[in-house]
Amino acid sequence: MHIISIEIKDRRFVLPAGVGSDATHTTPQYSYAVCCLKTDTSITGVGLAFTLGVGTDLVCKAIEYLSMSLVGREMEELMSDFGTVYRKMVDSPSFRWLGPHKGVVHLALAAVVNACYDLWAKSRKVPLWKLLLDLTPEQLVNTLDLSYLEEVLTRDQAIAMLTDHVPGRENRKGVLSTGYRGYDTSVGWFNFSDEKIVDNTKKAMANGFTALKLKVGSDDPARDVRRAGLIRNVAGDNATIMVDANQKWNVPQALDICRRLAEVNPFWIEEPTHPDDVIGHQTIARTIAPLKVATGEHIPNKVIFKNFFQAKAMDFCQVDAVRVGGISEFLTISLLSKSMGIPVVPHVGDMGQIHQHLVLFNHIGMDHEHLFLEHIPHLKQYFVNPAEVCEAYYQVPQTPGSSSDLKD
């Protein structure tokens, strides 16, 4: 199977009022820059990068620059040494000036890389999670670019880690029977009224969810504390409640408000400050312990994740395969995360479509803990094979590929 041409799509979706809103991103339009790899067969590889609307065209244009070198490539040959292909794309000598490894060009890379893995899985007629499990440790590591991680994770160490976890796979395959647990993010969008978040909490609990998220970061922190209390009252002491400030606070504010939010016993506090601030997060994590810090949806690459892990600046790693350099860099960061003792709980800019595969592989193949995966249902109608969540569990996808196909 050969890639014969590239098609790029700018897809933007209208959301109901208030949906997707947070303290920082008040009026999101969920959108995808889509890379489609056309082949000499009827199969097309589809890769997504997530945006909030404005400027998706920039990502689309960057996809064009990054993907052109793929035309003519044979799939198995391409993926047999994809780590090298990846490194050539991210370190293209002049284009990299626009990043490197961050922003528009890296979002575009996500779409291109994800399309390659999607096509690979489709060509082998297996869902992505199975493709990844079918690879030998060496074959999997061949798809990764481990440069700039040498002092913490070498190629040999990565292969050894995967190899060490092969014997335990059978036990962990139990997840293929149960499905992967989900948590509900759509309970408490920032612009929702108190009545609506209470009502949504009841509905979520009725649907089997026991883990819920509330958006915080209000100008008046008392609103955050009050709303978190409302959800705690409805959901009960046993529910898992996460609060998410979406970068709204500076470090002194975060320290103050986290202290006040502690009374509702949140499972984590997400994005308490600027996503680039490793030392700010370190200060917050040290000060608010045993409260825990989650972050990662705006961390663009493995080098910055490495720094967060080294600084013990996050307790949960929320890497997103439609923000970092696609599935390849997601896997690299998952390996790094595992080696440094941090659980991976992805942010799902893809609405969980790709990540439902990735958490299965992370759990079975790397022995990452089966915690839960974010669930956001708002784009379900636009996917050809939307993630199925029953009684709060993601059902194991069986269709070949990464579940990224969008309806026209």
Add this chain to the structure above:
Amino acid sequence: MHIISIEIKDRRFVLPAGVGSDATHTTPQYSYAVCCLKTDTSITGVGLAFTLGVGTDLVCKAIEYLSMSLVGREMEELMSDFGTVYRKMVDSPSFRWLGPHKGVVHLALAAVVNACYDLWAKSRKVPLWKLLLDLTPEQLVNTLDLSYLEEVLTRDQAIAMLTDHVPGRENRKGVLSTGYRGYDTSVGWFNFSDEKIVDNTKKAMANGFTALKLKVGSDDPARDVRRAGLIRNVAGDNATIMVDANQKWNVPQALDICRRLAEVNPFWIEEPTHPDDVIGHQTIARTIAPLKVATGEHIPNKVIFKNFFQAKAMDFCQVDAVRVGGISEFLTISLLSKSMGIPVVPHVGDMGQIHQHLVLFNHIGMDHEHLFLEHIPHLKQYFVNPAEVCEAYYQVPQTPGSSSDLKD
């Protein structure tokens, strides 16, 4: 004076063979994404963002998104509270997803912000350095966005710092008579032959330069050591020689090669590893001391600079006003740098055109040490008012504005 329309230009320049080459960026095409603010007068504000060619169109398109809110604004009113305008631009709720504060959208911001300051200086009929010196500390700080720096630099602290340095200004205005010392980067481009770098060194010394830079990061480190030795031999023990690896090494490689380069007594080692790697740079700085580390040309924003300073991960701050959010964020980072005891020695993606103004202000207005400013002459012919360097000193620019006007 009102802004009535925006014109955006994609300007790319052809360089002679080998010029501009480094270990990572092997075939650069020096280019600018240019933001032109047209007014209801004959004056136009011109702002630059620097790229290496490919993808400059992406930056141009992002300039369009960012600058549209400026149309109709009156200049003095705009600049009287520019920090707020800046923050609104960088935190535009959906567009910021593409960064935030990094990559293509932040390069575009540089062009937009630089055009505002250029226009402001032109409207007041003074060169940029004088505009900045003429502002009161409070007026200057009003043009900055100090968010996410609160734990290290508040607004009051910034104003106090500037105020404290007012009395010493008269002494430091001596630099207006001497000009600002330059150093020569164009001696030792990566692709230049040994003969050429020796010849260039002789020419640079004959022109009065006593500070020179060599590009390193060769696949065979012995080449770097040999070439540095050649320059040292020609320039003599008193010359200041900087070596620049342009991110080529991983951390273990950097530690090894820096040790070997120590024998030529470099003044600093520049960009020894990935520009996002705060802790990597910290490790390198600690290990190779008293050798010093310089970095910053690829650090996109104040938050990451803050982390580098907090971690003592750099000895020289090479912030570039055509990489960060323009003159506004350059000044913010200069204040932060001063408050944390780090000298600012800018990288000059602008070929020194804007930075010749900024280092004068940094020295006179903030008491930053008068070290030297990078000099790269390759685009001289394209500027209306090219920087004049005589006997290795930048002559003080007298034309109104920021010296950013390009010939058509």
